[in-house]
Amino acid sequence: MPKVIACSRRRPGLTRADYFRYLQFVHGTISHVFAREEMGWYMQNHVIDGAFGTTADETHEQLSDRDAAVELSFVDFPHLFATFMHPDVEKWVASDGKFFADERHTIFMITEEVEKPVPNPVDTFNPGYGLAAGVGAGKVMQFLMRADGVYLEDYYDYWNEAHAAAMAAAPFFNDNVRRVVQSHRLVQSDNVKGHFGAGDIPIYDGVASYWFDTADYFGAFRQYNDELMKYPKPWVDWSRSFYLYVKEIPIHYKER
Amino acid sequence: MTVRELTPDEAAKPYAKYYRQALTPPDPELVEQVQPDKPIDPAQALPPERINDLLEPGYMAAETGWCVMPNGSGYLAVRNPMPGVTVDMLDWWFWWHSMADMRYGLWYPPGHYGISISERSRARLSDPAVPAKEKIYGRTDHVVEDIGTGAEDIYINFCAPDELGFDMSRFHAPNAAAVYGGYGFDIAQGAKPSAIRAPAIMCHFIREIEGGIELRSRFWMGYKLIDGKPVLAIPPGVQVPAAVPFGLANHNVHEFCNLKAFLPEIYAELKDADPAL
Numbered sequence: 001m002p003k004v005i006a007c008s009r010r011r012p013g014l015t016r017a018d019y020f021r022y023l024q025f026v027h028g029t030i031s032h033v034f035a036r037e038e039m040g041w042y043m044q045n046h047v048i049d050g051a052f053g054t055t056a057d058e059t060h061e062q063l064s065d066r067d068a069a070v071e072l073s074f075v076d077f078p079h080l081f082a083t084f085m086h087p088d089v090e091k092w093v094a095s096d097g098k099f100f101a102d103e104r105h106t107i108f109m110i111t112e113e114v115e116k117p118v119p120n121p122v123d124t125f126n127p128g129y130g131l132a133a134g135v136g137a138g139k140v141m142q143f144l145m146r147a148d149g150v151y152l153e154d155y156y157d158y159w160n161e162a163h164a165a166a167m168a169a170a171p172f173f174n175d176n177v178r179r180v181v182q183s184h185r186l187v188q189s190d191n192v193k194g195h196f197g198a199g200d201i202p203i204y205d206g207v208a209s210y211w212f213d214t215a216d217y218f219g220a221f222r223q224y225n226d227e228l229m230k231y232p233k234p235w236v237d238w239s240r241s242f243y244l245y246v247k248e249i250p251i252h253y254k255e256r
Numbered sequence: 257m258t259v260r261e262l263t264p265d266e267a268a269k270p271y272a273k274y275y276r277q278a279l280t281p282p283d284p285e286l287v288e289q290v291q292p293d294k295p296i297d298p299a300q301a302l303p304p305e306r307i308n309d310l311l312e313p314g315y316m317a318a319e320t321g322w323c324v325m326p327n328g329s330g331y332l333a334v335r336n337p338m339p340g341v342t343v344d345m346l347d348w349w350f351w352w353h354s355m356a357d358m359r360y361g362l363w364y365p366p367g368h369y370g371i372s373i374s375e376r377s378r379a380r381l382s383d384p385a386v387p388a389k390e391k392i393y394g395r396t397d398h399v400v401e402d403i404g405t406g407a408e409d410i411y412i413n414f415c416a417p418d419e420l421g422f423d424m425s426r427f428h429a430p431n432a433a434a435v436y437g438g439y440g441f442d443i444a445q446g447a448k449p450s451a452i453r454a455p456a457i458m459c460h461f462i463r464e465i466e467g468g469i470e471l472r473s474r475f476w477m478g479y480k481l482i483d484g485k486p487v488l489a490i491p492p493g494v495q496v497p498a499a500v501p502f503g504l505a506n507h508n509v510h511e512f513c514n515l516k517a518f519l520p521e522i523y524a525e526l527k528d529a530d531p532a533l
Binding site: 076077078081082084085112151152153154157186 | 373376377396413492
């Protein structure tokens, strides 16, 4: 199932509260009205906090503010395109973005989800603390920029190796992470980025999502991330990568 | 299209002579069947979902030709008989050429400019314990090629036949001898990384014939392969420009006619040589 990820920052003149309010109650409502049968699910991830680059950087090498990352999943490509190119969606949904987002800087990608096993997933009888069932209420989204000179296929191999090593070396994370999903960019298919008004945007080939029971466990992610960064191959440009602590706001909900 | 000048290191290689030799003219029959103003009837095209039809004996109505399909995708087919060429030769060629720009260039100097593979792929190609076919599958070639529409960066992920969707219970002689195929995408050279990229599925299907093999190429432009199934990945209303399937069909005729002329000789000369030579 292809999944669209769009990560934006608020447009000039808006407070974060203004942006979140508009994104959820106006844009989310419009989108929900035009949600088509073939849309799998639409999740807004409102940013609580985050970090850009590393402490080794003297200054930022990227835009250092992101306010939300939205995810829209579809049953297949034809339905994804049909949704984004539907005249009503173009007229009402796409045109609404400029009222809350600094569109030219919106990171946009079409991805494919790759589920990674975790030792302690949320029990099937326990829906978890979040609005979305089965995943936990605290979520981290990590945008990992491929380092210059690393082949795409190697990037994904190195990512798997680095993830396995970090899992093994981060017991607090290992015990408390409830779900891990890697979203791999389908490089062939950025054909609807115009919907989000995206300009010449930085390219991220991978986004990882990690769920915990509550935001109290975000420290576990830090333990994992420290280990991830120790992987000896220079596969990620850490100065241009970032992670976000987010709150999930389901707009068009279907259990995953 | 221009022929790239060799570097001094490349010019000193023993196989540089193949780069310098005159191009073998394309088969006139194939050239006649691949004309810019003569697309085939899309009803005669093989849909990617029916890739297993290639395992049937005999031939299809359109073994050579190109067209734009009603759903906007591009299609091309070329049947190129190769007397004197064996599957072993092609197995060798399909991994050996990926190791250096000039090797890829030998195939068709006016349109093949460069190739690169990852460090890990290179290690596999150099490993004598990995059988020739295993060296092909799972590798991504990053090539710079001009099929007549300008130089492009092309990424080709080579797949095993089952990953391409072939029914392996029928994938044997005399139905099939080998397949070199996969999926990938291309982007005009110099385009920004965020530019739109065109996906495609590629299949070079090989059957043994009296005295050699026949190569039956099929390309489905606008399709991506997901879990062994072709998926149309272009928006509704968008069409692959006719110049693209025509250009690639024309290029295919030229490159494989040139390759079949020197492959037996270069294979005999280098098949046992150090891969790093």
